[in-house]
Amino acid sequence: MYSLKSVVPRTLRHFTINRQASVPRIPNLTNHFTTTRITMEHQYKLKDLSNLDLKPGEKKEVEVEGIEGGKVLLCNVGGKVTALGHKCTHYGAPLVKGVLTGDGRLTCPWHGACFNATSGDIENAPALDALPSFELSEKNGSVFVTGDKETIKSSRRKPNIRITGGVSSEKVVIVGGGSGAIGTVEALRETGFKGSVTMISNEGYLPIDRTKLSKALIDDESKIAWRDEAWFKDGSIDVLYDTVSGIDFEGKNVLTKTGGSYPYTKLVLASGGNPRSLPLPGFKELGNIFLLRNVYNVKNIVKAIGEKNKKIVIIGSSFIGMEVANATAKDNDVTVVGMESAPLERVMGAEVGKIFQKALEGNGVKFYMNAGVEKAVQSTSDSTKVGGIQLKDGTTLDADLVILGTGISPATEYLKDNKSIELRKDGSLTTDEHFLVSGLKDVYAIGDIAAYPYHGPGGEGGLTRIEHWNVAQNAGRGVATHINKPTAKPKPFIPIFWSALGSQLRYCGNTINGWDDLVLQGEPDEAKFVAYYCKGETVVAVATMQFDPIMTQASELMRRGNMPSKSELKKGLKLESINVPAEVKM
Template identity: 60%
Template sequence: MAQEYKLKGVTSLGLQPGEKHEVEVEGLDAKVLLVNVGGTVQAVGPRCTHYGAPLVKGVLGTNGKLTCPWHGACFNAKTGDVEDAPALDPLPVFKTIERDGAVYITGDADSIKRGHRAPKFKCAAAGGDKVLVVGGGSGALGLVEGLRGGGYMGPITVITNEGYLPIDRPKLSKALLTDLAKLQWRDEAWYKSGSVEFVHDEVTGIDFSTKTVTTKTGGKFAYNKIILATGGTPRTLPLPGFRELGNIFTLRNVHDAKKINEAIGDKGKRIVVIGSSFIGLEVAVATSNGNDVTVVGMEKAPLERVLGAKVGNIVRKTIEGKGVKFFLSAGVEKAEPSPSNPGTVGSVHLKDGTKLEADLVILGVGVTPATQYLRDNRAIQLEQDGSLKVDEAFSVSGLEGVYAIGDIATHPYRGPGGNGKLVRIEHWNVAQNSGRAVAAHILNPSRVPEFYTPVFWSALGAQLRYCGNTMASGWDDVVLQGDPDQGKWVAYYAKGETVVAMASMGMDPAMAQCAQLMSLNKMPSKSQLQAGLDVLSLGRPQ
C-alpha cells in the first residue's frame, strides 16, 4: 500500500536540472535516487537493475537518459523505463513533495526496498502477426522484452538449439558459471505469462516465399515476421591434433563451460589458452586460481587489434598479476597427445619449437556468424563472412518482414567516424539493443531507429569498460589519461581529431559519460583530450 516516507537529511527539493542525489528513506532499510529531469524532481530506484551499479555515479543527460557507470544500461529518468541494454527491469518512480522543511516520497515499502519494478510483459496472445525468432541469445531476449513491453499482442515463438532459456552469456567466459538458476535471465513461468513459446530444436531451413521454417526434428512453423538471431559459432584450429584429441575446448554455451569445469576438476591443471582477445583472456583469468595458465597469441600484445599495443600491454600487466603467463607473436604448429592418455591432449607445440605441456586447451580464436542453415538458400544472400546485410532497423535487404540481429548482422554504423559504414559487432549489448530496435520497428515501422553507442565490458584482472567502435573508421592515435600503475586510466581512440572509441579501467563514470556524448555526437576532440580535458568536467551531456 502506498504511503508517504520521509527522506533522511533532505530539507528541500533544491536540485538543479540534471542533478542527482542518493538519499536514505527513514523507517526503511532502503535508499532512493533523487533526480531533476527537465525541472521536475522525483525519486527513482538507486541501482541499475542489471548488476546493481550505483546510479548516482552514472550520468544523467539533458535528454533524460540515466546511464549506468558499469555496463552502459540506460533508463528514462522520467518514467524509469529501460532504454538500452543490458538492464531488463525498469526502475520504480516515486513522487516527491516538500513540506514543513522536509521532503517525502510516496510509494509502497516493498517497491522502495526492491528498487526495481516488473516490466510490462504479461499477455494472452490473441491472433495477429506471428513473430518467429530463430536463436535464443541476447538479441532474442531484447526482442521479446521489447515487443511485450511495447504492447505487442501477437504470438511469439522462439526456436533455440541450446537447450535452455536465454542466459547471461558473459558469465560463461568471465566465471565459467554453469548453474542455470543463476544464468537464465527469466524462468519458464515468466515467458509463459507473456505467451512466448520456446521450442528447443534446431532450424534447418527457411522458405521465405511461403514463410515457413523447418527444424531438425521435422517441425514446421509458420510466421509473418521472422528474426534471425543465431549468434556465432566458435572457430577451431585446422591444425594437427586439434580435431582428434580430447580436452580441447571452445566456449560458447553452458555445455562447453561444464566440460571445461569437469576437465579442470580439483584444479592444479596446466591450461593453455589459444587466443589473446577477450574470450581467451577472460577464460585465462577465470581459470587462473589454482591452475597453471598460459596464453598463446599471434599479436605482439594482448587485444592489440582492438586496443593497440600500448594499452594491450597495460592490460597484460594486470592479467600477469593473476599469475597468467604469455607467449605472444607466436604461431601454433600442432597439438600432441598425452603419453599417459593418448586420446587427450598433452602438449601444444609452437612454430618456434616451444613445447607447452597441457592438461587441457581452450580455444578463444573468434567466432563466425552461425548462418549455416542459410548457405544453400537462394532467396537470401550472405556477405563474405557469412553474415546478413541489414539496414538501421535490422531489416534484411530484399526480404519483407525478415530481420537479422546480433553476431550475424552487418549493419550501418552511425556513431563517431562511422558515416553509415557497414560493420558487424560481436557485443552482448549490441545484440540485445538490436533486438529492441527490431521490436520498436515492428511496433511502429515509421519510427526512425535511434543510434545507441556500442558498449562492452571485460573481466581482465580488473574491469575493463569500452564504448564506441573503431571498425568503421579505424584509428590512428590514442590519448592516454590517468595512471596505469594505479589501475586507473582512460584511453581515447581517435581518427584524426574525431574520438571514435574509448576504453578504461578504474574510472567507470568516464565510460558512461562518453557513451552519452557519442550518442549525441558531442565527444570532445583529440586535441582537447591531449591538452588534459577530463570528460567528466563537461557536466551532463547535452
C-alpha cells in the same frame, strides 16, 4: 482462447523434455489472462532531507526511513525532481555515480544500461528490468516518497508483458536464444504486441547472461538465466528447443531439424555465432580441448579442471581467452598463446594490450605472444587426451587441458544454400538501420550475424558487424519497436562492451574505419587509465579502467556529437567536466 490440442501436432503431444537435446517444447498458447498483484503503498520519510532543492542535472541518493536498506535516487530533470530506484537493475551499480543527460537519460556507470530519468523505463541495454518511479511530496519541512516497501527495497520494476484485450493474428518467430532474442521478445510484449511470439533455440535452456560463462565459468544455467519459465508463460512466449534447418522466405515458414514448420508474419534472425576451432593436427582427435560458447562447454571445462593445480593452455589472446585466463589463474598454471605482439592488439592497440598483459602476469599468467600453433600433442599418460601444445618455433607447452578463444563465425549455416538470400563473405547478413535484411520482406537480422550501418563517430554509415552483448540486445529492442511502430525512426545507440581483465574494462564506440592515434590518460602502469582512440581529430572509441563513469559519459557525448577533439584531450581536457546536452545528433 486457443486449444492446445488444435495447435500441437499429434507427434509432439507426448514426450519428456531432455534439456540437452534438440527437442521442441509444447507451446503455451492458453495464457492470455491478466492478474493484478496487490501492493501496499505508503508514505515514507526521506532521511535528512528538508526540501527538493536540486539543481537541474543534479542527482542525489537518499535513505528511506522505516525500510532497512531502502534508498531512492532523486534527479532534477529539466527543473522537475523525480524519485527512482537507486541501483541499476543489471548488476546493481549505484546510479548516483552514473550520468544524467540534458534530455533525461540516466545511464549506469558500469555497463551502459540506460533508463528514462522520469519514468524509469529502459532506454538502452543491458538491463531487462526498468527502475520504479515514486511520487514525491513535501510537508512540514520534510520530504516523503510514496511507494511499496518491497519495490523500494528491490529498486526494480519488471516489465508488464501479459497480453490484455484481444489477440492479434500476427506471428513473430525468433531464431536464437541469446541476447538479441531476449531483447526482442521482452520489448515486443512490453510495447504492446498482441500476436504470437515463438523463440526457437538450439541451446536447450532459457536465455542466459552469456557474459558470465567466460568471465566466471558459471556452469549452472539456472544461476545465470535472465528469466524463468514462469516469465515466458506469463507473456505467452513459446520457447522451442530445436535446431533451425532452413527457411522458406516465400512461404514465410521456419523449418527445423525435427520436422517442425513454424509460419511467421515477421521473422527475426538472432542465431549468434559459432566458436572457431583450429584446423591443425590433434585438435579434432584429442580430448580435453574445449571451445567456449555455451553452458555445456563450461560444464566440461569445469569438470576437466577439477579442484585446482591444472596446467591450462589458452589459445587466443582476445576477450574470451583473456577472460578465461583471469577466471582460472588463481588456482592453476595458466598460459596464454597469442598471435599478436600484445593481447587484444587488434582492437585495443599494443600499448593498451600490454597493460592487460601486465595485470594478468601479476596473477601468475604466462604469455607466449607473436606465436603460431603447430599442433596439439597427445598426453604420455592417456593417448586419447591432449598433453601439450607445440608452437611453430618448436616450443612445447605442457597442458592438462586446452581452451580455444579463437573467435566466432556468424551462425548462418541454415541459410547457406538458400537462393532467396545472399550472405556476405563472412557469412553475415546485410541490414538497414531498422535491421531489416536487404532483399527480403519482414525479415530482420540482429547480433553476431548482422552487418548494419553504423553512424557513430568515424562510422560514416559504413556496414559493421559487432559481436557485443549490448549491441544485440539494443538491436532486438529496436526491431520490436519497428514491428509495433513501422513508421518510427531508428533509435541510435553507441556500442558498449565490458571485460574482466584483472580490473574491469569498459569500452564504447567502434573502430570500423580504423584509428591512427591514441591519447592515454591516467596511470597505465597501475591499470588505471582512459584511452581515447582517434582518427584524425575525431575520437571514435574510448576504453577505461578504474575511471567510472568516463566510458558512460563518452558514450552519451558520442551520441550527441559533442565529444572533444584529440587536440583538446591532449591539452588535458577532462571528459567529466563536460555537460551532456539534450540534443542528439547521431
